[in-house]
Amino acid sequence: MPKEIISSRQIIASIIAFIVGNSVILGVNSELAQDSWIALIIATILIIPLILIYARIIKLYPGKDFCQIVELLLGKILSKIIIILFIWYAMHLGALVLKFFSEFTKISALFNTPEIIILMTMTIVTVYLSKSGIEVLGRWSIIVCTIICFLLILTIIFSIPNMDFNNFFPIMNHDLKEILKSSFDIFSFPFAEIVLFLSMASSYSQKNNPYKIYLYGCLLGSIFLLSVIIRNVSILGVPLVKSEYFPSYTATRLINIGDFLTRIEGTITINFIFVGLTKTAVCLIAASKGFTFLFNLKDYKIMIIPISLLILMLATIMYNNVIEMFEFIPIYSIYAIPFQIIIPIIVWIVAEIKNKKE
Amino acid sequence: MEFIVIVIVYFLIIFFDLIPMFKKKQIKEAIIYSVIIIFTFIIITLKIGGINVPSPYKLIKNIITSIT
Numbered sequence: 001m002p003k004e005i006i007s008s009r010q011i012i013a014s015i016i017a018f019i020v021g022n023s024v025i026l027g028v029n030s031e032l033a034q035d036s037w038i039a040l041i042i043a044t045i046l047i048i049p050l051i052l053i054y055a056r057i058i059k060l061y062p063g064k065d066f067c068q069i070v071e072l073l074l075g076k077i078l079s080k081i082i083i084i085l086f087i088w089y090a091m092h093l094g095a096l097v098l099k100f101f102s103e104f105t106k107i108s109a110l111f112n113t114p115e116i117i118i119l120m121t122m123t124i125v126t127v128y129l130s131k132s133g134i135e136v137l138g139r140w141s142i143i144v145c146t147i148i149c150f151l152l153i154l155t156i157i158f159s160i161p162n163m164d165f166n167n168f169f170p171i172m173n174h175d176l177k178e179i180l181k182s183s184f185d186i187f188s189f190p191f192a193e194i195v196l197f198l199s200m201a202s203s204y205s206q207k208n209n210p211y212k213i214y215l216y217g218c219l220l221g222s223i224f225l226l227s228v229i230i231r232n233v234s235i236l237g238v239p240l241v242k243s244e245y246f247p248s249y250t251a252t253r254l255i256n257i258g259d260f261l262t263r264i265e266g267t268i269t270i271n272f273i274f275v276g277l278t279k280t281a282v283c284l285i286a287a288s289k290g291f292t293f294l295f296n297l298k299d300y301k302i303m304i305i306p307i308s309l310l311i312l313m314l315a316t317i318m319y320n321n322v323i324e325m326f327e328f329i330p331i332y333s334i335y336a337i338p339f340q341i342i343i344p345i346i347v348w349i350v351a352e353i354k355n356k357k358e
Numbered sequence: 359m360e361f362i363v364i365v366i367v368y369f370l371i372i373f374f375d376l377i378p379m380f381k382k383k384q385i386k387e388a389i390i391y392s393v394i395i396i397f398t399f400i401i402i403t404l405k406i407g408g409i410n411v412p413s414p415y416k417l418i419k420n421i422i423t424s425i426t
């Protein structure tokens with residue numbers, strides 16, 4: 001199988017799409033409302049050491065996937081356990097994104113369509129995208145990034161008449177403990193999820209500097225989220241941001257330029273479909289790479305359809321309603337610690353020790 | 359209605375992806391593939407049929423709340 005190589009620009013674009021992911025709809029963190037920008041900045045600072053660890057792992061073993069690195073470092077049995085955990089995390093994350101998509105579509109547009117149909121249409125497109133390979137995913141991410149940035153700027157310009165920056169006062173209305181807790185939530189959802197990009201490390205070009213890629217990706221993603229927060233809070237105000245499930249959607253709904261340009265909330269749906277596709281495709285590729293490695297198969301593309309069916313199944317059985325889905329967000333930040341922080345740190349420490357010995 | 363769509367999609371997957379795999383003699387891949395297909399088909403049809411399949415969400419929630 002010829003090796004797939006993607007350029008650093010493409011990786012950065014896919015990281016941005018991955019980070020922006022669900023937050024483009026959920027509006028980052030609604031609990032803090034006017035203080036959520038502070039939490040976002042703290043989360044961005046917190047993520048930097050973790051990113052450096054991810055990049056260091058790639059730098060130590062260039063041209064190797066995360067699964068290969070784990071097997072090289074931790075031996076056969078332990079590596080299999082870690083890879084199974086990694087596959088589970090990738091599949092669960094993919095299912096979460098799919099479920100968000102189906103619930104959002106159900107609430108905003110297709111009230112009577114059965115959930116499985118919405119999930120299935122999204123899955124089919126994702127399968128097509130990931131079966132086309134990592135190179136295609138890279139090129140697709142560049143297009144997605146351009147479109148979502150254009151739409152974000154467009155919605156911001158159009159909503160200038162509705163903006164009221166007094167909504168940001170009083171600053172620091174919440175105490176420091178609450179802000180730190182929220183920043184930890186943002187840290188794990190969406191920032192630290194980029195751990196899944198480790199599984200595509202073999203596709204990074206050798207010339208690329210992984211530190212630069214991850215840092216740029218995260219910072220640009222963070223700037224994107226910051227503008228989403230500023231737009232939502234300045235348009236909606238604190239009470240509405242807190243009570244809405246999908247604040248971005250409501251914020252763009254208010255746009256009305258001379259009774260001519262109205263109801264452009266569809267742009268938000270387009271945004272979400274595009275980034276949601278990219279995010280699920282990355283999860284799918286990560287899970288099928290893990291699976292291929294677990295069973296010693298030749299090509300990861302063979303396993304993409306069965307893994308997508310598993311993700312589809314998880315998405316159908318995961319939650320019974322929207323309330324359960326939103327209840328899971330605070331639980332998620334603790335649940336994701338082993339996958340996002342502990343496993344990479346163990347791998348990094350062992351890699352450093354082995355590297356020094358050699 | 360949903361059930362018919364599911365059956366059609368699964369049929370297409372088996373016809374266009376799984377059977378060529380057997381023909382190419384990729385037996386190991388095909389076996390893993392078939393197991394996953396049967397498993398997911400059963401769970402999805404149960405869920406559509408209105409039978410409550412236990413969700414991993416509750417397990418995760420219980421574990422996390424017992425820790426914190």
